Amino acid sequence: MVVADLHVHTQNSDGSLTLGAIPEAAKAAGLSTVAVTDHDRLHPEMRTPVAELDGITVVHGIELRVEADDQRVDLLGYGVRRTEALSALVDRLQTDRKERGAAIIDRVEAELGTELPVEPRAGLGRPHIAAAIEQVSDYSYGAAFEELIGDGRPCYVARDVPDFETGVSVLDAACGVVSLAHPHRYADTEAALSLCADLDAVERHYPYDRAVDHRPVERAIERYDLLVTGGTDAHGETLGVAGLDGRDYRTFRTAL
Structure with a gap:
């Protein structure tokens, strides 16, 4: 059961939700926690790394695109200062x-x-x-x-x-956890996963539009002792399509 959706965009970048609308969307999906991860941008209404909004824990995050060798990948920073x-x-x-x-x-x-x-x-x-x-x-x-x-x-x-x-x-100095986003969306998944040697986590749970082989991600989790993150990558108002269950979220929150 998904309790934490750690990949959500708002109108601050290219999503449709406002920050104030997140609690209602989260409750509709049965979530207790949401991470706001707008593209290359901090949320102007969030002044702390983690906040409580109408009974929902909201983690301030960011999705940052970077150039890694011959492909671009996205990093998710959580608990932003x-x-x-x-x-x-x-x-x-x-x-x-x-x-x-x-x-x-x-x-x-x-x-x-x-x-x-x-x-x-x-x-x-x-x-x-x-x-x-x-x-x-x-x-x-x-x-x-x-x-x-x-x-x-x-x-x-x-x-x-x-x-x-x-x-x-920059993210290491500002965030509690830094994760590789959606590894199966890159042309060279293995090369992207090798970057996890310098990261805290990898987005294990993600609603890909095709069947994927999760074994490379599982191997990376074991090889680099990674935390697991996950989320819907929501740009609309439906949350909880993917994310963390209670056990994985407690581990993530402790690290955060």
Whole structure:
């Protein structure tokens, strides 16, 4: 039984939930704990590493994308404290997101010959732009990525991504636990799992859209003595699709 969903996004990045709406969504899913892990951004309404909101434990986290050799991976930091180094890194990344968003919007508008109902801002991601494209064109949300703004497509603009060593150093100093997110989403899962030698945990429970072989993750957990994390990677309002049971959550909370 899932009691803790440790991978949830809010409107602070590309989710639909507000922080205030999390307790109701968590209770509907039978959860006691949720971790807010917005992309490359701290939540402005969370001032402590862990808080209680309407009877639900809310862990302040972050999902940080980093460059590791020849692929990009996502790190989940939990129990965030606002260190000077993390705040500076997040500020730099959000400035880049705003500038990158403006460049993508300009390219799409030139391609389509129409204005998009979206403005550059901190926290802006390609999902927001894809949704705007869907509103004003014949492109579906998925087609917007596949034909316009996906990697290597005509309106794509690369963004600033810190290297793995920098990301780990900054998160280690600011967070109680640092985990590798969704290892089976990377082109080279084994290479991604080898990074766990420098991490505290790995996201063992995740709602992949295909069947996966969990044995490599289990081997990494044993080899590197890792904590287990897990979550829905929720961008909507449904929580608890994946996460930790009571035993794994107690172990995680002790480490946190």
